[in-house]
Amino acid sequence: MLNAIILGILMGIVSGLTPGIHTNTLSAFILSYSAILSKYFSVEDLAVVVFVNAIVHTFLDILPSMFLGVPDEDTAIAVLPTHELVLDGKGIIATSISAYSSLLSFLISLPIFLIFLLVLPNMEFGLSATTPFLLFAVSIAMILGEKGEMFEGSLSAWRKRALAGLIFLLSGLLGFYSFGRDDTILLPLLTGLFSSPTLLISAFSKSNVPMQEISLEIPNHRDVLSGSLAGALVSLFPGISSGIATVIASNHLRDKKRIVSAISSANTANALLCFAVLFSIHRVRSGAVDAFMKLGGNIDLAAFLLIGLISALAGTLLTIAFGLLAGRIVPKIDPLKLSVLVFAMLIAFIYVMTGAFGLFVFSLATIIGLLAVIFKVRRINCMGCLILPTILLYLWV
Numbered sequence: 001m002l003n004a005i006i007l008g009i010l011m012g013i014v015s016g017l018t019p020g021i022h023t024n025t026l027s028a029f030i031l032s033y034s035a036i037l038s039k040y041f042s043v044e045d046l047a048v049v050v051f052v053n054a055i056v057h058t059f060l061d062i063l064p065s066m067f068l069g070v071p072d073e074d075t076a077i078a079v080l081p082t083h084e085l086v087l088d089g090k091g092i093i094a095t096s097i098s099a100y101s102s103l104l105s106f107l108i109s110l111p112i113f114l115i116f117l118l119v120l121p122n123m124e125f126g127l128s129a130t131t132p133f134l135l136f137a138v139s140i141a142m143i144l145g146e147k148g149e150m151f152e153g154s155l156s157a158w159r160k161r162a163l164a165g166l167i168f169l170l171s172g173l174l175g176f177y178s179f180g181r182d183d184t185i186l187l188p189l190l191t192g193l194f195s196s197p198t199l200l201i202s203a204f205s206k207s208n209v210p211m212q213e214i215s216l217e218i219p220n221h222r223d224v225l226s227g228s229l230a231g232a233l234v235s236l237f238p239g240i241s242s243g244i245a246t247v248i249a250s251n252h253l254r255d256k257k258r259i260v261s262a263i264s265s266a267n268t269a270n271a272l273l274c275f276a277v278l279f280s281i282h283r284v285r286s287g288a289v290d291a292f293m294k295l296g297g298n299i300d301l302a303a304f305l306l307i308g309l310i311s312a313l314a315g316t317l318l319t320i321a322f323g324l325l326a327g328r329i330v331p332k333i334d335p336l337k338l339s340v341l342v343f344a345m346l347i348a349f350i351y352v353m354t355g356a357f358g359l360f361v362f363s364l365a366t367i368i369g370l371l372a373v374i375f376k377v378r379r380i381n382c383m384g385c386l387i388l389p390t391i392l393l394y395l396w397v
Helices: 002-017 023-032 043-060 062-068 076-087 091-122 127-144 156-179 186-204 221-236 242-250 256-281 287-295 301-332 335-375 379-396
Strands: none
Touching (some): 002 062, 043 256, 076 256, 091 301, 127 379, 156 379, 186 335, 186 379, 221 256
């Protein structure tokens, strides 16, 4: 079992720190090659690897967004606030806030896990029917959350909301078009919407990344709690990813540190509580849970939660350690060269992974992401790329 935990942690490091590799990808890999891996690991051990990877990933996946400006689905809306914190010399502080938020969220989610086990089997589940209405409410709240510019008059807020609605619609239509043709298109879609504008602005601005302040900071407990509850809520609904949980958790926030805390909390809580939904009502809410179920690992609940706690503690220490390392290295690299290098690597990676169609989606997404910058609306509205296709899918079905 110890070997399985160590392997799961190592896989969490790989998936968390490597842009474009999600925990669901590695879970699918383990499931596909389970016949070969079973020569070295038991079925229970492989299930443990999937679970540990899913938890550790939620701690480390903030770092590519923070120091490179490269997002995945769960941290896309964190790109701008975390990048700004790095430019303020507070990247290591943001790393500690993220790590502690995820750890506290895991601890908060443990009693929620047990509540799910007790309550969910006795509930009539009609969540599929209510999913599009929840997403519609989230979309409206997100768009109406735009505020007008100071001294621009009473109609300024509504002008910004109209522009935010346009960005939401364009992102959503691009997502709907993309997913309808290729289910591996998430990388170029999110990279174009969230990463490209940040990288391009960094390349053409003359801002330097300062030396990072070496300090740790405890997150706001209210943000951790709200993020955990958002992650718990989303874990109940089919077809909604933890990316949506981060939208719910952070939509009302403006302070960059608080946004980091809420997003990290929602991400970790959702990853854990998706397993609670599996244990209680045998429903699948993520790729990692699907692989865990198909592997058929029969793990004692107490041992399962203890393994999760070990994973969370390891994720906390690893996130802070890698954050300290990145905080020392990144300021020594010329920001123009770093932005150009990351941008070029992303284009090459996208082409290898998704071909010409992926580059086409990446280009359109980049234009939409830059429009959000030009219109001065929050980049969170670009999450329409996930929300609108999900709404349309449920209404269509």
